[in-house]
Amino acid sequence: MTPRGPRPAGSDTRADILLAAAREFSAKGYNGVSVRGIARSAGVDPALVHHYFEGKSGLFVEAMQLPADPGPTILSFLEGPREGVGERIARGFFGLWEAPERQERFVAIVRSAVGHEDASRMLREFLAREVFGRIAASSGVPDPQLRAGLAASQMIGLAMLRYVIGYPPVVQAEVEELVRLVGPTIQRYLVEADPS
Amino acid sequence: MTPRGPRPAGSDTRADILLAAAREFSAKGYNGVSVRGIARSAGVDPALVHHYFEGKSGLFVEAMQLPADPGPTILSFLEGPREGVGERIARGFFGLWEAPERQERFVAIVRSAVGHEDASRMLREFLAREVFGRIAASSGVPDPQLRAGLAASQMIGLAMLRYVIGYPPVVQAEVEELVRLVGPTIQRYLVEADPS
Numbered sequence: 428m429t430p431r432g433p434r435p436a437g438s439d440t441r442a443d444i445l446l447a448a449a450r451e452f453s454a455k456g457y458n459g460v461s462v463r464g465i466a467r468s469a470g471v472d473p474a475l476v477h478h479y480f481e482g483k484s485g486l487f488v489e490a491m492q493l494p495a496d497p498g499p500t501i502l503s504f505l506e507g508p509r510e511g512v513g514e515r516i517a518r519g520f521f522g523l524w525e526a527p528e529r530q531e532r533f534v535a536i537v538r539s540a541v542g543h544e545d546a547s548r549m550l551r552e553f554l555a556r557e558v559f560g561r562i563a564a565s566s567g568v569p570d571p572q573l574r575a576g577l578a579a580s581q582m583i584g585l586a587m588l589r590y591v592i593g594y595p596p597v598v599q600a601e602v603e604e605l606v607r608l609v610g611p612t613i614q615r616y617l618v619e620a621d622p623s
Numbered sequence: 624m625t626p627r628g629p630r631p632a633g634s635d636t637r638a639d640i641l642l643a644a645a646r647e648f649s650a651k652g653y654n655g656v657s658v659r660g661i662a663r664s665a666g667v668d669p670a671l672v673h674h675y676f677e678g679k680s681g682l683f684v685e686a687m688q689l690p691a692d693p694g695p696t697i698l699s700f701l702e703g704p705r706e707g708v709g710e711r712i713a714r715g716f717f718g719l720w721e722a723p724e725r726q727e728r729f730v731a732i733v734r735s736a737v738g739h740e741d742a743s744r745m746l747r748e749f750l751a752r753e754v755f756g757r758i759a760a761s762s763g764v765p766d767p768q769l770r771a772g773l774a775a776s777q778m779i780g781l782a783m784l785r786y787v788i789g790y791p792p793v794v795q796a797e798v799e800e801l802v803r804l805v806g807p808t809i810q811r812y813l814v815e816a817d818p819s
Contacts (some may be wrong), residue, residue, distance in 0.1 A: 436708050506701045515744045541737040543788055559790070572792040576704050576784055577804055580793065584780025588772055593735055594755070596768040598774065609772055612808050 441479050448490040453545045453593045457487060484557050491536070491549070494529035498557045505565045513614025516562075520582045524590060525602065534590055540557045554579070556609035566617045576617040581609055636676050640665045644686040653683060653721045653748035680753050687732070687745070690725035694753045701761045709754055711812025712758075713802045716778045720786060720799065731784055750775070762813045774811040 447469035451460045461545050462483050466473040480486040481496075488496045503521040505512060539546040555572075559579055563571035585605065588597040597605075615622035624808055644667035647656045661671040676682040677692075684692045700715040701708060720726050735742040751768075755775055758766035781801065786792040793801075811818035 457735070538737055541734055541783075547788050551790055555790060561725075570792070573796055573800075573804075574791050576793040577781075579782035581777050581785045581808070582780070583783050584776035584778070587737075587779050587783065588776045592743050594747055594751060594772050594775070596766070597772040600769055604769075608769075608812070611811070611819055612777070613810070616804070623807055 438477045440469075440471055440475060444471060444479060444486070445490050448486045450569060452487060452549050455550045455555065457483075462486070470554075478480055484553075487549075487553055487557075493536070494526075494532045495523055497523075498561065499563050501558050505562065508617055510614075511566060512617060513612065514606055514610030516578065516613050516617075517610045518602070519531075520586075521605065524586060528612070530590055533586070537586070537591055562617065568617065568620055569602075574616045578613045580617070581612050585609065636665075636667055636671060640667060640672055640675060640682070641686050644682045648683060648686060648745050650663075650780065652744045653679075653752065654771055658682070659699050680749075683745075683749055683753075688728060688747075689732070690722075690728045691719055693719075693750075694757065697754050697757050701758065705814055708813060709803055709808065710806030712774065712809050712813075713778070713806045714798070716782075717798045717801065720782060726786055729782070733782070733787055758813065770800065770812045774809045777812070 436603065444465065448460075448465045451465050451468055460483065462476050463473050465486065466476045469476075474485065480489065482497055483495065487493070500523065501516075503544055504516045507515060533576040536546075537552065540550045541547070559572065562575040562578065566574060568574050585597065588594040589600075589605075624770075629737065635661045640661065644656075647661050647664055656679065658672050659669050661682065662672045665672075672682065676685065680694055681692065683689070696719065697712075700712045703711065718728055722749065732742075732746065736746045737743070755768065755771035758771040758774065762770060769813050784790040785801075
C-alpha cells in the first residue's frame with residue numbers, strides 16, 4: 428500500500444510562490460517586484476515566502492533556475508588581498524561556467540536574455556543590483572558602477588566566445604591561461620584609479 | 624506608357640547569387656563554401672559572381688546584410704603606430720556600432736548568432752578568418768589567434784552591455800570615456816608579449 432499521509436508540508440505552496448515569482452519578474456523586471464507583491468500574487472502570507480526563500484534575490488535565483496546565486500559567490504571572490512581580486516574573479520567565473528550542467532543553463536539564460544526583452548530586463552536589473560552593485564560597492568575607484576560594468580563586459584564577452592559562439596582558440600585555451608591573461612584586465616577596471 | 628526596354632542588366636542574376644550565397648553559408652558555414660559552389664547553386668558562371676561581388680568575403684557581407692565589411696575596416700584600424708592600436712580599434716568599433724541604422728542590424732545579427740547554431744557557425748567562421756585572423760596576422764605576440772579572440776571578447780562584451788542588454792552605466796558612458804578605459808586592454812592583448 429502506498430502511504431497516504433499528508434503531502435510534504437508546503438510542497439505546493441513553494442511551487443505556487445515560484446510560479447508567481449517567475450510571472451511577476453517577467454512582467455515587471457527585477458526592480459519592479461517586491462516579496463510582498465509576489466506573496467499577494469501567489470495568495471500566501473509574505474512570511475511564508477520568507478520561510479521558503481532568502482529574500483527577493485534567492486527567489487529570483489530559484490524562479491529563473493540560475494545555476495548559482497551570484498551574490499554570495501561574488502562576495503567570496505572579492506574577499507582577500509586587493510592585488511589578486513582580478514584573477515580571483517576570473518577564476519571564480521570560469522569555475523561557475525565550466526561545470527557542464529551549469530554551463531548549459533547559463534547558455535540558455537544568455538540566449539533568453541539576448542532574444543527577449545522581458546528576460547533581458549530581468550537579468551539586467553538583477554545583475555546590476557546583486558552582482559555589479561556589490562562589486563562596485565567594494566571598489567574604491569571613480570565611477571565604480573561603470574568599472575563593474577567593464578569588468579563584467581570582459582567576462583561576458585569571454586563567455587560568449589568560449590561557451591555560446593565557440594571561437595576555437597578561446598574554447599581550447601586552458602582556464603588558467605585565460606585567468607592569467609584577463610585577470611589583469613579585471614584588476615585594472617576594479618582597482619586602479621586611472622587604468623588608462 | 625511605362626518603358627518596356629530590357630530590365631536593368633543583371634538585377635536578377637545578382638539577387639539570385641545573393642540568395643544562393645545565403646543558402647550555402649547557412650547550410651555549410653563560411654569555411655565550407657566556395658565562390659564556385661555558390662555560382663553552381665545559383666546556376667551562373669563563377670566569373671559573374673566575381674563581377675558582382677568582391678570575393679567570398681564581400682558576398683558574405685551582402686548576403687548577411689552586414690552593415691560594414693569588417694575586413695578592410697579592421698585593416699584601417701590596424702594602420703598607424705603600434706602604441707595607439709588599442710584605442711583605434713576601440714574607437715573604430717564604437718564608430719561602427721553607434722550609427723542607429725547599423726546598430727539595429729548588428730543587434731539583429733548578435734541575436735541570430737546567439738539563437739541559432741547555423742548563424743553562429745557562419746559568423747564565427749567569418750570573424751575568425753576575415754577579422755580575428757587579420758588582427759592576429761598583424762600582431763607580433765605569442766598565440767596571436769587567442770589574443771585576437773581576447774580583444775574581440777572585450778569588444779563583444781561591451782556591445783552586449785551597451786547595445787543588447789543595456790546596462791545603464793555602460794549605455795550612458797561617453798564613447799571617448801569607454802575608449803580611454805578599454806583601449807589599454809585591447810593594446811595589452813594585441814601588443815604586449817606578456818600582458819600578465
